[in-house]
Amino acid sequence: MFSIKLPNEGSTLLLTPQWSSLPAALQVALLLAVCLIPFVLIAWLYRYEMQLVPRAAAFFLLSMRVLVLFLLLFLVCLQPVYAHSKTKELPGRVLVAVDRSDSMDVADPQRPAVDKLRLVRALHLGRDVCGDDQLDAWIRDYTEKGSPQWVHDDESRDDPQRRGELESSRRGQHDRVCELADKMTRTQTARRILDADGLHLLSALAAKHNVELIGFHSTAWNALADRPEALFDAASADTAPAPTSNPAGFTDLSLPLVRALERSGAGQGKLLGVVVLTDGRHNAGDPPVKKALELGEREVPIFPVVLGAELPPPDTAILSVKAPPAVYKDASAGVDVRFKVSGMDKQDVVLELHRGAGKEKKLIEQRTVHHDGKDREYLESFQVRMDEAGPQTITATVHPADPSVKETSTENNSGDGVVNVA
Numbered sequence: 001m002f003s004i005k006l007p008n009e010g011s012t013l014l015l016t017p018q019w020s021s022l023p024a025a026l027q028v029a030l031l032l033a034v035c036l037i038p039f040v041l042i043a044w045l046y047r048y049e050m051q052l053v054p055r056a057a058a059f060f061l062l063s064m065r066v067l068v069l070f071l072l073l074f075l076v077c078l079q080p081v082y083a084h085s086k087t088k089e090l091p092g093r094v095l096v097a098v099d100r101s102d103s104m105d106v107a108d109p110q111r112p113a114v115d116k117l118r119l120v121r122a123l124h125l126g127r128d129v130c131g132d133d134q135l136d137a138w139i140r141d142y143t144e145k146g147s148p149q150w151v152h153d154d155e156s157r158d159d160p161q162r163r164g165e166l167e168s169s170r171r172g173q174h175d176r177v178c179e180l181a182d183k184m185t186r187t188q189t190a191r192r193i194l195d196a197d198g199l200h201l202l203s204a205l206a207a208k209h210n211v212e213l214i215g216f217h218s219t220a221w222n223a224l225a226d227r228p229e230a231l232f233d234a235a236s237a238d239t240a241p242a243p244t245s246n247p248a249g250f251t252d253l254s255l256p257l258v259r260a261l262e263r264s265g266a267g268q269g270k271l272l273g274v275v276v277l278t279d280g281r282h283n284a285g286d287p288p289v290k291k292a293l294e295l296g297e298r299e300v301p302i303f304p305v306v307l308g309a310e311l312p313p314p315d316t317a318i319l320s321v322k323a324p325p326a327v328y329k330d331a332s333a334g335v336d337v338r339f340k341v342s343g344m345d346k347q348d349v350v351l352e353l354h355r356g357a358g359k360e361k362k363l364i365e366q367r368t369v370h371h372d373g374k375d376r377e378y379l380e381s382f383q384v385r386m387d388e389a390g391p392q393t394i395t396a397t398v399h400p401a402d403p404s405v406k407e408t409s410t411e412n413n414s415g416d417g418v419v420n421v422a
Contacts, residue, residue: 014081031077033061038069055290090269093210096202097256098190098231099278101217102249106279106408108309110343113174114142115309116181121201123192125184127178130170134350145309148174186307187232190277193305194228201275202228210269214259218250218284250284257291260300274299279308312343312375313408316398319377326420329389333419335382337396345371348401353382357416359387364394368401386421393418 003014019027026262042065049058111119111156121135141148150170156162184192192198200224205211211225230363253276260274274295282288292302319338327333341349349371353364364384386392395416400407407413 008084009086010087012085014083016079016081017312018077018079034077035073038073039066042066042069081413083222091210092208092272093212093263093269094205094272094275095212095214095260095263096194096205096225096275097214097216097220097259097277098194099217099251099276100187100215100231101251101281103251103279103281104190104307104312106182106308107185108311108313109406109408110311110313111181111309112228112311113178114139116178117142117174119181119184119189120177123184123189124197125192126179127144129176129180130173132397134170134173135177147190151406161224166293186279189307191228191232198258202226211273214254214256216252218252219246220255220259251278251281252285252304253278253280254285254288254291256304257295261291261294261298271298271300273303273317275303277305277307278420280304280306280341314400314405315409315412316344316349316400317412318342318396318398321394321396321415321417323384323394323417323419325418326422329421330385330387332383332385333371333394335384335394335396335417337380337382338377339380339396339398340375341371341398342375344371344373344400344405347371347405349379350399350401352397353384354395354397355384357391357395362396386419389421391420 002015002017004015005011006013017027019030022030042062045065046058046062048060053061117135117139121139126135138148148170150167151163155166173349194200194202196203202211204214206225213223213225213228213231214220215223215231256274256276260271263271295302317340319340320336322336322338324333335353337351337353339351347370348368351367351369353366354361355364356362365382367380369378369380384394393416395414398416399410399413
């Protein structure tokens with residue numbers, strides 16, 4: 001097959017010679033036979049017509065016959081095809097997915113100081129407290145020396161009072177910067193990454209590609225890339241009711257990957273990647289590994305931006321309160337309380353067992369359990385005498401013995417069970 005470019009843009013004439021699969025010698029012989037024989041016959045007819053009609057008429061008839069024969073041989077032997085192609089460029093697409101589950105509303109004050117400084121520096125949070133150069137110097141000191149150098153040797157060398165003032169001032173700046181990081185929830189961090197005041201991720205991507213923005217927890221919903229603030233407004237989520245009572249309490253990391261697979265078809269522009277801002281806890285739906293492998297087969301990369309700290313937040317949590325479903329009055333019921341302590345140093349925690357709820361709640365027993373500083377679960381057993389008939393609620397609560405120890409969340413510090421007393 002041969003192609004000849006025509007003057008019109010995108011136009012091409014494709015030629016496919018007959019008998020192209022045959023040997024070259026045989027092709028030449030067939031083409032000569034097909035082309036020469038008709039021309040010889042036309043020439044013989046021209047000589048005969050010269051005796052019957054005037055020379056001009058005979059020449060006109062010869063020209064017409066040669067033209068028609070040429071067109072026929074061109075169409076039959078070369079099989080020409082006119083091709084016109086149009087090129088339509090589709091910009092690449094990037095899918096940005098933001099985790100909106102309840103765990104994203106947690107702050108991470110347990111970060112090491114150097115990580116707090118890095119976070120503030122990256123998100124441009126502390127510019128009204130100190131400059132970026134000062135943050136860079138502290139981060140470098142933490143990395144190389146383990147702690148900041150508040151005053152350099154060449155600063156006010158002969159003025160101890162001035163050196164003390166500089167140290168006090170910079171310590172105060174350092175602490176205020178760290179407080180900014182302590183108050184930042186994971187949701188606020190994600191929002192700062194997207195916004196123009198922070199890392200302006202959306203505007204940077206939109207300058208080169210089409211950007212699609214979605215939010216997800218146990219379901220997923222669309223958001224406008226030019227209005228990312230709507231993503232953090234619960235009322236704007238156009239998602240269907242989930243089967244759970246608290247859909248935001250669960251995180252399905254496969255949802256943004258499913259959306260990416262659905263929108264990677266032809267005619268929609270090449271999907272260049274999926275950016276997922278999440279705290280990384282998948283606890284609902286099918287595991288996301290299979291969908292990630294499918295995207296890998298389509299050469300669509302996934303860029304996870306993991307929010308939160310490497311260290312778990314300080315937390316005490318009641319995992320279960322197990323009691324017999326029914327006992328007789330004045331009998332003792334065995335109550336097993338399982339609780340977990342994580343992200344906390346060696347210290348005492350207080351476990352309390354109450355009967356009833358609200359204002360009628362009465363303390364049954366209080367125990368102090370020594371925590372060894374490692375993340376672990378504890379099991380404590382109680383014997384509770386049931387001296388009142390009817391359903392009895394047994395509530396267990398746990399908290400650090402030291403009131404100065406602050407937990408990230410206290411919503412999981414209690415749990416209860418019900419015993420029917422006959």
